[in-house]
Amino acid sequence: AAVLAPNINACNAPLNLPSAEKVFHCCAPVPSYEPQLFRPSAGSAGAAVRIRRPSHLVTEDYAAKLARAYSLMKELPAEDPRSFTQQANVHCAYCNAVYNQSGSSQRFQAHLSWLFFPFHRWYLYFHERILAKLLGDDTFALSFWNYDHHNGTSIPWFYSSTSYPYSILSNANRDAPHVLPNATAAVDLVVAPYERPRDAQLKENDNTMYRVMIRDAQTPEEFFGWPVRQGEDAKTYSGAGTVELNPHNNIHRWVGNKSSVGWKDMGTFYTAANDPLFYAHHAELDRLWEIWKTIPEHLEYEDEDYLNAEFLFYNEDAEMVRVKAGDASNTTLLGYVYEDVAMPWMEATP
Numbered sequence: 289a290a291v292l293a294p295n296i297n298a299c300n301a302p303l304n305l306p307s308a309e310k311v312f313h314c315c316a317p318v319p320s321y322e323p324q325l326f327r328p329s330a331g332s333a334g335a336a337v338r339i340r341r342p343s344h345l346v347t348e349d350y351a352a353k354l355a356r357a358y359s360l361m362k363e364l365p366a367e368d369p370r371s372f373t374q375q376a377n378v379h380c381a382y383c384n385a386v387y388n389q390s391g392s393s394q395r396f397q398a399h400l401s402w403l404f405f406p407f408h409r410w411y412l413y414f415h416e417r418i419l420a421k422l423l424g425d426d427t428f429a430l431s432f433w434n435y436d437h438h439n440g441t442s443i444p445w446f447y448s449s450t451s452y453p454y455s456i457l458s459n460a461n462r463d464a465p466h467v468l469p470n471a472t473a474a475v476d477l478v479v480a481p482y483e484r485p486r487d488a489q490l491k492e493n494d495n496t497m498y499r500v501m502i503r504d505a506q507t508p509e510e511f512f513g514w515p516v517r518q519g520e521d522a523k524t525y526s527g528a529g530t531v532e533l534n535p536h537n538n539i540h541r542w543v544g545n546k547s548s549v550g551w552k553d554m555g556t557f558y559t560a561a562n563d564p565l566f567y568a569h570h571a572e573l574d575r576l577w578e579i580w581k582t583i584p585e586h587l588e589y590e591d592e593d594y595l596n597a598e599f600l601f602y603n604e605d606a607e608m609v610r611v612k613a614g615d616a617s618n619t620t621l622l623g624y625v626y627e628d629v630a631m632p633w634m635e636a637t638p
């Protein structure tokens with residue numbers, strides 16, 4: 289059976305917190321109603337098709353607008369499920385497994401299995417819709433941190449600028465050398481102190497992208513991660529897909545401050561989404577899903593237990609809704625597409 293929406297009424301303490309972290313709560317506000325199933329259909333996401341562009345190519349106007357959206361989100365009262373704090377807590381809740389799966393005493397973990405891609409797609413979808421609503425602009429879209437491209441390997445400038453209005457997008461808990469404008473993100477598993485010269489790192493990035501998207505990711509199991517079904521524990525019974533390991537995990541650690549408790553913010557589940565850069569990182573990963581699908585012979589899961597897996601999110605009207613993994617497959621139905629950019633790594637020969 290599929291992993292159904294978690295039991296939101298019973299919230300536990302987060303699992304796997306670093307021992308130096310004493311108390312941390314990330315339970316969502318409990319609605320007084322039964323969350324209804326939300327299914328995307330043409331037009332349901334607003335008539336506009338939103339275009340997610342590479343962060344390093346956006347205009348200053350776009351960056352200022354993104355900053356305004358996050359200011360508005362941060363100004364919402366903390367108990368509003370659309371507030372930045374609550375948005376960040378969603379990640380902790382699903383990733384430090386505070387809820388039990390419905391009908392099981394097993395915790396709900398959205399990583400390390402086939403739930404990884406659909407969970408994060410839905411998470412970003414609602415996050416983006418909330419930002420758009422706060423701006424009063426139905427066409428507003430996130431941008432993606434295009435680190436698989438040689439021109440996009442540093443943290444996009446507006447996420448590290450200390451000046452108004454962009455500073456709302458910066459974050460004190462990042463690795464200082466990696467915030468520098470000429471830093472080269474490492475998508476593979478090499479982390480400081482084993483940094484490579486830029487040219488060598490770019491080559492390694494291309495090779496890694498080729499491996500995780502093509503050579504080592506030919507089946508749904510390899511790319512999406514292994515099945516997790518009702519009552520199973522993702523950590524025990526299944527495994528992460530190629531992209532979840534790299535670039536996903538490594539970019540998290542590349543950004544986070546490794547001398548902080550737990551490798552905050554980006555380097556650990558419970559605080560990762562406190563960094564606004566999290567959402568640009570995950571837009572890139574979401575885009576990699578779209579790209580993987582365009583490669584011949586790459587087929588998505590059709591297993592009913594995948595299609596019917598469920599998550600709960602608050603939408604842009606602060607209503608909690610239930611969504612299905614299978615409904616995440618088509619971004620056009622969700623109202624957005626990715627701008628095309630060149631992908632030289634497709635020709636890499638690792």
Ligand code: C2O
Nearest residue numbers: 379383536540560
């Ligand atoms: Cu839910 Cu980047 O992790």
